[in-house]
């Protein structure tokens with residue numbers, strides 16, 4: 001699939017498939033509930049044999065409807081099932097009402113209160129089917145307390161395995177944030193809805209992951225995706241392709257990597273391009289050297305490091321295959337870029353924050369504005385515009401990518417960063433993806449916002465997420481200089497002539513994947529210098 005949807009896109013798709021007569025709402029709900037059980041027993045196979053005891057918490061919407069299907073499915077498998085319901089049966093949708101009634105013929109439905117939910121023996125499994133993608137405000141405190149009351153039942157000492165249906169209740173799937181009340185004092189301990197996500201062991205969602213699943217600000221649970229038959233109508237018939245956020249890596253990463261980067265297609269050192277990396281002064285060249293080495297390892301035919309005159313000797317002592325040239329000023333940058341064989345430029349790592357760097361950035365942007373050459377701006381190249389970001393926005397163009405971490409992003413886009421901190425969309429809170437898309441639109445270029453979940457967006461509205469979470473987690477990638485290497489990998493990939501037809505966002509996404517893959521391949525103990533050295537192994541594994 002490779003697509004990551006918003007809740008609105010999911011609903012649009014559901015409507016479209018139902019209109020096409022491919023499936024009914026009841027059919028979708030049945031598949032959803034049964035799919036949650038299948039995924040649960042796939043993840044915890046021993047449980048299917050033990051026919052134990054489960055609690056299902058059902059909410060007032062269709063998420064609750066899925067819960068009634070789950071209860072019935074467990075009952076049919078021989079489990080002891082307790083169902084608690086928060087809401088009024090007469091207010092349920094027709095589909096959820098039918099599922100409610102089907103369960104009512106098999107077992108009791110208890111009203112959900114913390115007191116009632118806290119009685120009895122601790123179950124093996126707890127299904128959270130209280131609220132799904134229809135959440136519009138913070139969840140009722142009684143629901144949060146009921147969830148914890150089941151987990152903490154006094155009778156029994158085993159940890160309850162918590163399964164979230166579609167999402168942990170209270171999480172906004174468009175942002176990954178939990179909706180919180182204005183009054184934080186009302187959200188302490190078990191009344192804090194974030195604790196539901198923290199206690200979740202597995203989340204089972206439908207058809208495709210939603211944005212929030214890939215950002216996962218809270219909780220470290222894995223996410224399983226169940227096919228409920230919505231592929232009967234192609235996605236393009238419902239949602240414009242650029243409106244869908246893509247998942248990086250896609251289903252077949254090796255094929256994708258070859259297509260996007262053109263790597264492995266042969267050529268000679270000139271067709272593979274020439275990357276120019278600008279580095280800092282004496283004692284500050286390490287970051288630039290690491291970026292340069294990454295560019296060379298990524299397959300740029302030639303790489304030149306540009307350094308101020310006083311740093312030439314120091315750098316010469318460190319370099320072999322990488323060429324060295326003197327670049328001491330913005331004027332030198334402009335002169336160097338008159339050589340159009342230089343096909344990509346990377347600047348920022350170790351360059352220092354200030355007017356000097358700002359002028360160099362502007363010189364690069366001017367020189368590359370209209371000839372298709374690519375530029376990568378990172379670190380100090382970004383921070384140097386903190387007090388006048390509009391100067392950079394003015395000069396940027398579609399062949400530029402900026403690679404901020406969250407701090408650098410906040411310096412350039414303080415209003416957007418502030419909105420990401422607001423958890424409630426009705427109070428104009430923004431998710432990270434939406435914020436990155438707005439930033440890219442403002443910049444007129446590609447934005448790559450680094451983090452455990454790296455979000456990419458470009459000026460045309462395309463977006464992608466690389467989620468280094470769960471089974472792709474690489475905590476050891478948070479090491480000094482790792483960002484410099486990423487900037488160098490992008491410079492290396494974008495230098496290639498064969499990559500000229502690929503969109504900047506695709507090349508940047510490929511770089512993010514290679515970077516994480518190199519870190520995964522090396523493992524714990526990694527330092528930034530190891531990353532470029534690991535790339536040949538990654539390329540071999542990709543079949544280059």
Ligand SMILES: NC(=O)C1=CN([C@@H]2O[C@H](COP(=O)(O)OP(=O)(O)OC[C@H]3O[C@@H](n4cnc5c(N)ncnc54)[C@H](OP(=O)(O)O)[C@@H]3O)[C@@H](O)[C@H]2O)[C@@H](O)CC1
Pocket residue numbers: 010011014028029030032059060061062063064065066130131132133134135136137138139140165166206228
């Ligand atoms: N779409 C699909 O393809 C499929 C969807 N399926 C399932 O449906 C789920 C979406 O169902 P949904 O739209 O009914 O929303 P849901 O999350 O159950 O909650 C809405 C209800 O809660 C209420 N409510 C909201 N916030 C509240 C609060 N803070 N406090 C109190 N009440 C609150 C809200 O009331 P209202 O806001 O209208 O007052 C409404 O009654 C989805 O997650 C998946 O599990 C699958 O069956 C099959 C395929």
Ligand SMILES: [K+]
Pocket residue numbers: 063128129130131132164165166167168169
């Ligand atoms: K839920």
